[in-house]
Amino acid sequence: MIPAETRRAEVAEILARHPRRPGELLAILLDLQETYHYLPQAALKEVARYLEVPESRVYSVATFYKALTLKPRGERVIRTCLGTACHLRGSPAVLERLEEVLGIKPGETTPDGRFTLETVNCLGACALAPVVVIGEETYGQMTPEKVEKLLREV
Numbered sequence: 001m002i003p004a005e006t007r008r009a010e011v012a013e014i015l016a017r018h019p020r021r022p023g024e025l026l027a028i029l030l031d032l033q034e035t036y037h038y039l040p041q042a043a044l045k046e047v048a049r050y051l052e053v054p055e056s057r058v059y060s061v062a063t064f065y066k067a068l069t070l071k072p073r074g075e076r077v078i079r080t081c082l083g084t085a086c087h088l089r090g091s092p093a094v095l096e097r098l099e100e101v102l103g104i105k106p107g108e109t110t111p112d113g114r115f116t117l118e119t120v121n122c123l124g125a126c127a128l129a130p131v132v133v134i135g136e137e138t139y140g141q142m143t144p145e146k147v148e149k150l151l152r153e154v
């Protein structure tokens with residue numbers, strides 16, 4: 001857990017990189033997301049104060065874009081495809097193994113903050129089904145047996 005003072009200083013630093021214009025809202029939120037892997041509530045209040053916009057406006061942008069999240073996320077997001085091609089080739093079993101090894105369900109983050117597990121409907125790599133994406137890397141032809149080794153290596 002980051003102490004409130006440290007976080008406040010960090011947020012102030014991020015804000016200082018941006019001109020004080022309402023049009024900077026999305027860019028600031030993306031910066032915060034990259035730093036914290038989610039948008040802490042206290043930081044959103046600071047953003048509203050800095051840009052002199054209502055908090056409701058900050059929240060509506062923060063909840064509109066898929067790249068932004070209000071829920072804490074891990075350093076790495078694991079996206080397991082459950083689209084048709086992946087489903088037919090066994091992705092539910094891969095997901096089940098990921099859940100077992102990580103001890104979390106889709107939408108949750110491991111207590112150490114390392115991983116967040118998500119499911120998606122198609123990653124556009126159906127020829128590699130079943131597919132798992134960790135961060136920017138795509139892993140094809142996944143099997144439940146490969147899960148533990150993969151998690152050790154990322």
Ligand code: FES
Pocket residue numbers: 081082083084085086087121122123124125126127129130131
């Ligand atoms: S269905 Fe999984 S990548 Fe398309």
